[in-house]
Amino acid sequence: MRKMSTLMALLITGYVLGVLNFLLMPKYYIAFGLKGFVLSLGALAIGLVLIYSEFEATRRTRYLIHEFMVKVSRLPAVTIILLMFLMLLGAVNLYYSGFALLKLLNTSTTVLPIILLMIIALIWLFLIILRGRSVEFIGALAVLFIVFAFISLFLMRGQVYDFVTSDTALEQLNSYRDAVFSFDHSLTVKGVVLMLTTVLLSLGLGAGVYYVLGSFAPSEMDFKKLLAVIVLLQILLSFTAAFTTVYSIGAAYQSYENNQVRFKQVRAELQNILLNQSQDPSSSEAAMEKYRQLQGVLNEINQTLNNFHKVQRYASVGDENPIEAIETFYLIPDIIRESGIRGSSAIIFLLMGSIFLAGFTTLIVLVEIGAQTSIEAFQMSRNVGVSFISGIIFVLSAAMIVSDIKVMLLSAVLSVGGLVIALEGVPLLVGVSPVDKRPIMVGVAVSVLIGLLTLWTMLGFPDSYVKLGVVVGLLLLLPLIFNNYLMVGSRSGR
Numbered sequence: 001m002r003k004m005s006t007l008m009a010l011l012i013t014g015y016v017l018g019v020l021n022f023l024l025m026p027k028y029y030i031a032f033g034l035k036g037f038v039l040s041l042g043a044l045a046i047g048l049v050l051i052y053s054e055f056e057a058t059r060r061t062r063y064l065i066h067e068f069m070v071k072v073s074r075l076p077a078v079t080i081i082l083l084m085f086l087m088l089l090g091a092v093n094l095y096y097s098g099f100a101l102l103k104l105l106n107t108s109t110t111v112l113p114i115i116l117l118m119i120i121a122l123i124w125l126f127l128i129i130l131r132g133r134s135v136e137f138i139g140a141l142a143v144l145f146i147v148f149a150f151i152s153l154f155l156m157r158g159q160v161y162d163f164v165t166s167d168t169a170l171e172q173l174n175s176y177r178d179a180v181f182s183f184d185h186s187l188t189v190k191g192v193v194l195m196l197t198t199v200l201l202s203l204g205l206g207a208g209v210y211y212v213l214g215s216f217a218p219s220e221m222d223f224k225k226l227l228a229v230i231v232l233l234q235i236l237l238s239f240t241a242a243f244t245t246v247y248s249i250g251a252a253y254q255s256y257e258n259n260q261v262r263f264k265q266v267r268a269e270l271q272n273i274l275l276n277q278s279q280d281p282s283s284s285e286a287a288m289e290k291y292r293q294l295q296g297v298l299n300e301i302n303q304t305l306n307n308f309h310k311v312q313r314y315a316s317v318g319d320e321n322p323i324e325a326i327e328t329f330y331l332i333p334d335i336i337r338e339s340g341i342r343g344s345s346a347i348i349f350l351l352m353g354s355i356f357l358a359g360f361t362t363l364i365v366l367v368e369i370g371a372q373t374s375i376e377a378f379q380m381s382r383n384v385g386v387s388f389i390s391g392i393i394f395v396l397s398a399a400m401i402v403s404d405i406k407v408m409l410l411s412a413v414l415s416v417g418g419l420v421i422a423l424e425g426v427p428l429l430v431g432v433s434p435v436d437k438r439p440i441m442v443g444v445a446v447s448v449l450i451g452l453l454t455l456w457t458m459l460g461f462p463d464s465y466v467k468l469g470v471v472v473g474l475l476l477l478l479p480l481i482f483n484n485y486l487m488v489g490s491r492s493g494r
Contacts, residue, residue: 006139007135007136007139008135008213008217008221008226009226009229009230010135010138010139010140010142010143011135011138011139011142011213011365012213012226012227012230013139013142013146013229013230013233014138014139014141014142014361014362014364014365015138015204015209015361015362015365015366016202016203016204016230016234016362017142017145017146017230017233017234017237017358017361017362018093018202018204018358018359018361018362019092019093019096019097019100019355019358019359019362020198020201020202021202021234021237021238021241021358022149022237022238022241022329022354022355022358023096023241023325023326023329023355024198024202024322024325024326024329025040025198025199025202025238025241025242026238026241026242026244026245026315026329027245027314027315027318027320027322027325027329028040028191028194028195028198028318029180029238029239029242030176030179030180030242030245030246030315030316031179031185031191031315031316031317031318032185032187032191032192032195032318033179033180033181033182033183033184033185034180034181034182034183035183035185035187036185036187036191036192036195036318039187039192039195039196040195040196040199042196043195043196043199043200043450044199044203044231046200046442046443046446046447047199047200047203047205047421047443048203048227048231049439049440049442049443050205050210050421050424050425050440050443050444050447051203051205051210051227052223052224052227053425053428053435053436053439053440053443054208054210054211054214054424054425054428055210055211055213055214055217055223056214056223056434056435057072057211057214057427057428057433057434057435058211058212058214058215059214059215059217059219059223060219060434060435061434062215063215064212064215064372064376065079065082065208065211065212065215065372065373065376066079066373066376066377067376068211068427069427070487072427072430072431072432072433073426073427073428073430073431073433074430074431074487075426075427075430075483076377076483076486076487077479077480077482077483077486078423078424078426078427079208079373079377080377080479080486081420081423081476081477081479081480082206082207082208082373082420082423082424083208083370083373083374083377084476085206085207085413085416085420085476086206086207086208086209086366086369086370086373086389087370087389087392087393087396088396088409088412088413088476089201089206089207089366089413090363090366090367090370090389090393090396090397091392091393091396091397091399091400091409092397092400092409092410092413093359093362093363093366094116094119094120094359094363094393094394094397095116095397095400095401095406096326096355096359097119097355097356097358097359097360097363098112098115098116098119098397099112099330100330100352100353100355100356100359101115101119101352101356102115103330103333103334103348103352104333104348104349104352104353104356106333106337109401112401113398113401116394116397116398117394117398119360119363120363120390120393120394120397123360123363123364123367123390124367124386124387124390126364127364127367127368127371127386128382128383128386137364138361138364138365141357141360141361142357142361144357145353145354145356145357145358145361146233146237146354148350148351148353148354148357149237149240149241149350149351149354150240151350152244152347152350152351152354153240153243153244155343155346155347155350156244156247156336156347156351157243157247159341159342159343159344159347160173160247160248160250160251160341162342163251163254163339163340163341163342164250164251164253164254165254166253166254166257168253168257169250169253169254169257170250172249172250172253172312173246173247173249173250173253176245176246176249176250176315176316177243177246179315180239180242180243180246187318188318188319189453190318190319190457190460191317191318191319192318193450193453193454193457194318194319194322194414194454194457195318196418196450197414197417197418197450197451197454198322198414200417200418200421200447200450201413201414201417201421202234202238203234204362205421205424206417206420206421206424207366207369207370208369208373208424209365209366209369212369212372212373213369244332244351245311245314245315245329245332246315248311248331248332248335248336249308249311249312249315251335251336251339251341252304252307252308252311252335252339253308254339255304255307255308255335255338255339255340256301256304256305256308258339259297259300259301259304260301262297262300263294263297263298263301266290266293266294266297267294269290270287270290270291270294273286273287273290274287300338303338304335304338307331307334307335310328310331311328311331311332311335313328314328314329321461321463321466322410322414323406323407323410323411323414323466326410332351333348333351333352336348336351363393366389366393367386367389367390367393368386370385370389370393371385371386371388371389372385374388374389396409404465407463407465407466407469408465408466408468408469408472409469409472410469411458411465411466411467411468411469411470411472411473412469412470412472412473412476413473414454414458414469415454415455415458415459415469415470415473415474416451416454416455416470416473416474416476416477417451417454418447418448418449418450418451418452418453418454419447419448419451419452419455419477420451420476420477421447421451422444422445422447422448422451423477425440425443425444425447426444428440429441429444455470458470
């Protein structure tokens with residue numbers, strides 16, 4: 001029993017601690033300080049109520065997820081919606097996991113499709129061939145990426161403080177470090193709404209995973225304790241990523257100042273060559289070479305200043321488009337690499353490695369849960385179910401290589417995430433539910449409110465592909481119209 005509890009804890013940890021904990025949560029922890037953190041705890045509490053209730057519903061009834069939707073809540077359409085959202089969520093996880101490897105390897109984006117294919121093929125092979133050891137494997141990877149994340153932070157902290165020498169750069173670093181623990185930051189409606197949606201999505205809600213996990217969990221397991229440990233780890237890792245961002249701001253500004261010093265040195269050398277050119281006619285070639293060097297340094301100054309402004313905006317503007325914020329986070333390995341910080345290769349390996357493992361462990365669970373749901377809802381074999389889910393996730397993630405499609409699909413996930421999470425909780429309110437409906441009603445109502453506000457917020461961004469993503473997200477809810485037809489089909493199928 002102790003072993004099973006440990007394995008389940010690692011399995012859920014590997015699933016919950018995904019890429020959003022690294023890519024978006026640090027932004028809000030820095031931009032809003034402790035005010036934002038306190039508000040995020042409210043969203044965490046709502047999410048935990050829904051997670052626990054979904055888990056207990058199938059654990060007590062011993063129904064599978066689609067069986068529960070049909071026999072208890074009479075909402076088979078919810079199964080279809082959760083499955084579609086799961087595939088979108090899986091595509092986002094696959095894409096950003098692959099992108100972390102791309103940054104780690106420091107290679108061209110042209111190889112990204114190959115990386116994505118290799119990742120999903122590895123998951124497919126693992127779930128088909130080695131499925132008997134899946135939980136242990138996910139648990140080992142979960143432990144590994146937690147270790148990677150903490151080591152990368154401590155290693156980066158030491159190296160960055162050795163690297164940052166100017167008073168201005170140190171002031172920048174320390175001001176953002178102090179911001180994480182400050183109550184002085186003002187809150188904005190848009191920023192808070194986006195933060196709350198991110199919190200709920202970072203818990204892994206919206207994909208029906210907890211219904212499936214509950215269907216095979218032992219009745220003696222203390223799931224409340226497991227959730228408490230997992231949430232604590234989630235908070236710690238989000239703060240870890242926040243401080244990683246803070247240190248990158250200091251490194252970015254110091255790199256900018258270092259390049260300014262280099263520019264002045266090279267310019268002085270060029271001026272010296274030009275002054276002595278009358279005495280040394282052959283110096284014209286040296287002057288041209290020095291001029292090209294000066295232009296190169298000027299380009300580096302512009303690049304480092306641009307990187308600094310982007311990470312500064314990431315850390316201070318809560319209303320920023322979350323899609324742009326995610327892109328900014330992936331500048332951190334470039335900043336570290338280009339700065340020449342001692343130990344930069346190890347820092348990048350650990351940081352990008354932890355992001356990859358976070359996405360990879362989440363993705364394994366999503367493919368497995370998606371396959372189990374497909375097997376039950378569509379009467380597939382296991383191999384076909386795994387292949388079906390893996391294939392669609394890969395196609396969607398590969399399409400995200402096109403920038404506009406990436407914006408559209410990520411917008412779809414963010415814009416309707418709250419509504420799908422609320423819909424996931426609705427079956428617990430319908431029929432003879434084995435859990436207390438009162439806290440679930442609160443959780444569903446708050447999720448609906450957050451979902452509607454997020455829709456409004458996403459529609460406020462000027463990018464037309466963000467708005468198109470909102471439409472795509474809303475289309476996921478269409479199966480609700482055909483629920484009665486699906487109900488009849490479920491009866492005849494059984």
